[in-house]
Amino acid sequence: MSPASSATSAVTIENLRVTFAGGAAPVRAVNNVSLRVTRGETVALIGESGSGKSVTLRSLLRLHPAKKTQMSGQIEVGGRDVMAMNASELAAFRGRVASMIFQEPLLALDPVYSVGDQIIESIQRHMKVSRSEAHARALKLFEQVRIPSPERRLAAYPHEMSGGMRQRVMIALALACEPELLLADEPTTALDATVQIQILLLLRELQSRLGLSIIFVTHDIGAAVEVADRIAVMYAGEIVEEADVRTLMRAPRHPYTQALLQSRAHGSLAKGTRLATIGGAPPDLANLPPGCAFAPRCVHVEPACREGSIAIAALGPTHQARCRRTHEIVWQHTAAAKA
Amino acid sequence: MSTPILQVRNLTKHFPLKNALGAKTGQVRALDDLSFTVHKGETLGIVGESGCGKSTTARLLMQLIAPTSGEVMFEGKAVGSRDLPLKEFHRQVQMVFQDSYSSLNPRLTVETSIAFGPQMHGVSEREATARARDLLSRVGLEPARFAGRYPHELSGGQRQRVNIARALALQPRVVILDEAVSALDKSVEAQVLNLLLDLKEAFDLTYLFISHDLNVVRYISDRVMVMYLGQTVELGQTEAIFANPLHPYSQALLASMPSMDPDHRTEAPPIAGDPPNPINPPSGCRFHTRCKFVQAACSANAQQLFASKGFEHHVACEFFELNANKNKVFKEKANQPLAETAL
Numbered sequence: 299m300s301p302a303s304s305a306t307s308a309v310t311i312e313n314l315r316v317t318f319a320g321g322a323a324p325v326r327a328v329n330n331v332s333l334r335v336t337r338g339e340t341v342a343l344i345g346e347s348g349s350g351k352s353v354t355l356r357s358l359l360r361l362h363p364a365k366k367t368q369m370s371g372q373i374e375v376g377g378r379d380v381m382a383m384n385a386s387e388l389a390a391f392r393g394r395v396a397s398m399i400f401q402e403p404l405l406a407l408d409p410v411y412s413v414g415d416q417i418i419e420s421i422q423r424h425m426k427v428s429r430s431e432a433h434a435r436a437l438k439l440f441e442q443v444r445i446p447s448p449e450r451r452l453a454a455y456p457h458e459m460s461g462g463m464r465q466r467v468m469i470a471l472a473l474a475c476e477p478e479l480l481l482a483d484e485p486t487t488a489l490d491a492t493v494q495i496q497i498l499l500l501l502r503e504l505q506s507r508l509g510l511s512i513i514f515v516t517h518d519i520g521a522a523v524e525v526a527d528r529i530a531v532m533y534a535g536e537i538v539e540e541a542d543v544r545t546l547m548r549a550p551r552h553p554y555t556q557a558l559l560q561s562r563a564h565g566s567l568a569k570g571t572r573l574a575t576i577g578g579a580p581p582d583l584a585n586l587p588p589g590c591a592f593a594p595r596c597v598h599v600e601p602a603c604r605e606g607s608i609a610i611a612a613l614g615p616t617h618q619a620r621c622r623r624t625h626e627i628v629w630q631h632t633a634a635a636k637a
Numbered sequence: 638m639s640t641p642i643l644q645v646r647n648l649t650k651h652f653p654l655k656n657a658l659g660a661k662t663g664q665v666r667a668l669d670d671l672s673f674t675v676h677k678g679e680t681l682g683i684v685g686e687s688g689c690g691k692s693t694t695a696r697l698l699m700q701l702i703a704p705t706s707g708e709v710m711f712e713g714k715a716v717g718s719r720d721l722p723l724k725e726f727h728r729q730v731q732m733v734f735q736d737s738y739s740s741l742n743p744r745l746t747v748e749t750s751i752a753f754g755p756q757m758h759g760v761s762e763r764e765a766t767a768r769a770r771d772l773l774s775r776v777g778l779e780p781a782r783f784a785g786r787y788p789h790e791l792s793g794g795q796r797q798r799v800n801i802a803r804a805l806a807l808q809p810r811v812v813i814l815d816e817a818v819s820a821l822d823k824s825v826e827a828q829v830l831n832l833l834l835d836l837k838e839a840f841d842l843t844y845l846f847i848s849h850d851l852n853v854v855r856y857i858s859d860r861v862m863v864m865y866l867g868q869t870v871e872l873g874q875t876e877a878i879f880a881n882p883l884h885p886y887s888q889a890l891l892a893s894m895p896s897m898d899p900d901h902r903t904e905a906p907p908i909a910g911d912p913p914n915p916i917n918p919p920s921g922c923r924f925h926t927r928c929k930f931v932q933a934a935c936s937a938n939a940q941q942l943f944a945s946k947g948f949e950h951h952v953a954c955e956f957f958e959l960n961a962n963k964n965k966v967f968k969e970k971a972n973q974p975l976a977e978t979a980l
Contacts, residue, residue, distance in 0.1 A: 346822035446910075460911035461687075490686035491849065495893040496906040517822070520895030524902055543899040561827035563856035572834065573827040573856075579792045580822070 307374075308479055308511035309335040309358065314371035316353050316362065316535075323584040324368075327353040329535040330607075331371075337478075340505055340512040342522035345532035348580055351515045354532070355481050358513070359392050376478050394424040396479040397472040401487050403464035407456040413467045414452030417474050424475040439470040443500060462493035469500065473508070480505075482514045486521055498524045519559070523547065528616070531555045534581050534591035537610065541617040552619040553596045553627060590621070598623050640712075642811060642843050643675040643698070643730075648707035650693050654916065665916050667693040669867045671707070672942075675811070680837070680844040682858030682875065684851060684890070686912050689864040691847045695815045698845070699732050711811075728758055731804035735816035737796035741788040747799045748773070748784040754806045765806075772802040775839070776832060794825035798832065805840060813845045818853060830857060851894055855879050860949075863887045866915055866923040869942055873950035883945055883952040885960060886924045922954070930960040 316328040328350045335341045343351040356362055358373060360380060373380040375396050383391060400406040408416055414436055421432040433452075440448035443466040456464055465485060472480060482501065486494040502525050505512050516522050522529050523543055530540040531554065539552035550556045560574040578595040581587060587594060589604040596603070603622055610620040621627065650668040653661050668690040675681050683691045696702050698709055700716060700723055711729060714721040734740040741750055751769035756762060770780040776798040788796055797817065804812050814833070818826045830853065837844060848854050854861060854875075861878045863871040863886065871884040882888045892907035908927050913919055919926045925935035940953040954960070 346824060460914075462911040490912065491851070491893045492686060492889055492906075492908050493911055495895065495903055496909065498895065499903065499906055502902075518895065520897055523897055523899055524895045547897070547899055558823060561824050563827070563830060563850075563852045572831050575827040575831060576824040577828075579794060579825065 306336045307334055308337045308339070308376055309333070309513065310372070310374040311354070311358075312372040314354065314357060314373065315369070316350075316357055317368040318362075318366055319368060320366040321584070325583045326586055327535055327583055328357065329586070331532075331535070331537055332610075333530060333537065333540075335479075335511050335513060337511055338505075338509045339528065340502075340514060340526045341528045341530060342514045342516060342526035343530050343532055344516055344519060344522050346517060346580055348534075348583060349532040350535035350583075351532045352483055353535075355398070355483055355513060355515050358479075358481060359396060359398060360388055361398075390424070393420055393472075393477065394475045395477055396481060397475070397477045398481040398483060399465075399468050399472050399485045401484040403461070403468040404456055406468060407464065407471075409456055412453050412455055413459070413471075414454075417452075417467075417471050420471060420474045436470070436474070439473060440467075442473070442504070443467075443470045445470070461489055462496065465489060465493075465497055466500070469497075469504070473504065476508075478511060480510050480512045482512060484516055485514075487516070487518070494521070495524075501525055519562070531558070534586060535583060536591065536620060538592065538621070539619040540610075541614075545614070545617050551613055551617070551624045551627060552621050553598050553623075554592045555619075556627075557597075598627050640677050641674040642677040642712060643845075644710040644713075645671060645673050645694075645698070646708050646710065647672055648694070648697055648709065649705045650690075650697055650702065651705045663916055666867055666918055667915060668697065668704075669918075671867075671869060673862060673869065673872060675843060675845060677810075677843055678841065679859040680846055680857055682854035682861040683845065683847045683864060684849065684854050684861060685864035686849065686890075688866065688912055688915050690867040690915075691864055692815055693867075694864075695732065695813050695845070695847055698813060699730065700726070724758070728807045729809050730811040730813065731807060731809040732813040732815060733797070733800050733804050733817040735819055737793055737800055737820065738788060740800055741796060741803075743788055746785050746787055747778075747791070747802075748780075750788075750799065751803045751806050754803065758807060768806060769802070772805055773799075775805075775836065776802045777828075778802075792825075794821055794829060797821060797829055801829075801832065801836070805836065808840070809842070811843045811845065813847070815847045816849070817846075819848060819850065826853070833857065851879075851891065863890065866912060866918050868923060868953065869951075870924065870940075870953045871951065872942065873952075877950050883950065883957045884924075884954050885928045885930050885957075889927075889929075930956060932956060 311331060311333045314328055314331045318325040318327055331354055343354060345351045357369060358375065417436040417439065418429065418432040421427060421435055436452060437448055440451060445451050445463060445466050486497050489497060498521055514525055526543055528542050529546045530537045533554050539550065539555045550559060557576045561576060563573060576595050581591050589606060590608050593599045593603040608620050608622055610618050612618045613624060648668060648671040652665040652667055654663040654665060656662050671694065683694065685691050697704050709716045711721055711726055716726045717723050748766065748769045751772055752765035755765040755768055770784060773780045773783055778795060778798055818829050821829060836842065846854065846857055858875045860873065861875050862869055865886050871878060871887045878887060882891055889907040896902050910927055913926060921936040921938050922940045925931045940955060942951045942953045945952050
């Protein structure tokens with residue numbers, strides 16, 4: 299392992315572009331995404347379906363089929379160049395350095411092996427330990443993710459468990475080989491409300507106890523607020539705004555982030571008030587408009603927004619947004635808040 | 638409150654479980670002895686986790702499946718009786734499903750889909766088509782652009798608008814919305830919720846709004862019914878339930894909503910474990926296995942829904958007043974980890 303070029307950086311993504319060919323027209327799923335995650339930090343990627351958040355996450359493990367995917371840019375995880383890895387290097391990397399929790403554990407787990415066997419297999423694949431040592435480690439992992447009667451549960455099959463238990467198994471499996479980076483793709487979306495909060499708090503606890511770096515993909519802003527230190531908002535394959543959680547929730551500067559926060563139904567709304575909405579629908583990724591992709595739906599749009607790409611601009615030490623009019627918008631935003 | 642439009646009495650649905658040879662091996666008690674009333678012009682929200690019976694309730698109301706026992710009354714007439722044949726009931730009560738794609742016929746244009754129902758009820762093709770076009774514009778889809786399209790040519794939000802238009806084509810009085818906005822993205826969800834409010838006013842509708850999203854239910858509902866494992870645990874005015882939930886499950890469910898304030902994150906999970914399996918639901922109060930206020934009597938006595946202090950707030954927990962006092966003590970201990978429940 300080479301000493302990391304940037305000692306505190308767990309993940310560095312530079313100018314990542316992912317294009318899926320094979321359909322009628324190439325789909326530009328990720329367009330020029332750059333993101334840094336420091337060690338021990340949790341970053342949430344939020345956005346609507348088709349915004350490119352899951353594609354970005356999967357790119358970190360190079361999970362897209364090579365034949366139909368064009369990838370460019372740089373991805374470094376803990377100083378390792380992921381884009382340059384060959385098949386065997388990738389196999390050693392996945393699960394050991396970075397591992398993933400998927401949305402639907404029933405699909406991600408193998409139905410014909412007991413969950414204990416799957417964890418033991420993963421441990422023995424990456425670490426030189428005996429089966430009994432691997433078993434002991436699996437048991438410890440089950441205790442760590444708070445699975446009741448862990449010894450008995452190791453012998454269970456995925457279909458014998460409830461959704462919340464399966465997701466705990468999934469987390470135990472992801473943590474089996476002590477990875478540096480945990481990638482979570484909508485890990486609580488398929489769970490019930492009372493179970494979702496348990497899993498979110500478990501992730502937060504494991505993160506601080508194990509010093510993990512986590513990239514957490516979700517469409518649920520509430521889930522992001524519960525776990526993340528920083529939030530990056532994606533739209534049409536680009537990060538449109540990125541800030542620490544407090545700044546993003548209290549002073550969003552990109553019109554899309556503002557609209558997203560305003561369009562939520564929430565408790566303080568008076569009965570019968572209409573929700574603020576974003577007109578139109580997200581753009582077709584096979585046919586992106588020139589200029590800002592949000593321009594067709596933006597209330598602050600002006601002709602120049604539709605020409606040429608827009609660079610992401612720093613608005614503060616931990617805050618950046620991809621919008622030409624952030625200064626005017628912030629004025630309007632505060633003016634509206636005072637009114 | 639005004640007159641009841643729908644009355645549900647002791648509705649029960651048990652699904653038999655069969656082995657490979659077809660012999661009965663048990664039953665899923667999806668719904669047990671459910672009774673409630675929907676008043677004319679209101680929106681009744683139904684919330685609960687998966688397996689609590691909220692979708693079964695919707696399907697039983699629509700008579701898509703037959704109840705094991707119990708009855709549904711529409712304006713005082715038993716559904717399916719001679720007074721109110723099923724076809725007439727379906728003209729009055731329509732439903733919108735969660736999956737906007739699978740609930741539309743892929744081989745019909747949206748206009749044909751919407752006009753199909755009225756024609757089955759004796760409206761002429763010309764009139765039905767005119768009505769379909771009018772409804773399309775009402776739900777925000779310009780007829781000239783959208784009438785001739787097929788479902789796959791529309792986005793999820795547009796398809797759900799078509800489903801809403803189709804549900805309204807028979808000019809029903811009641812619309813059952815089963816997770817109708819759950820599959821939509823947030824920005825589209827807000828558009829459809831606004832549309833539902835507009836249509837309710839324009840057509841004088843009554844909604845039964847089923848969702849697992851508490852924020853959305855709070856926003857749209859006048860009254861809320863909280864369900865757990867096939868039973869109602871609490872029923873009351875929306876603001877009463879959200880401001881002061883009386884049942885321990887409602888309290889836990891509301892406390893499970895992710896915080897939107899980075900400075901006040903949730904400290905400890907309100908309850909441990911998953912909802913139990915409805916195949917063998919716990920005895921007595923079905924929530925007693927996860928309830929932090931559980932007492933010896935809870936596993937023995939089934940809980941009846943009864944009115945609390947106020948007339949319109951019902952709760953199925955005989956100890957709710959006792960618990961209200963204990964809650965203060967529990968809040969102080971909130972940071973201690975809860976014991977895991979055996980599942």
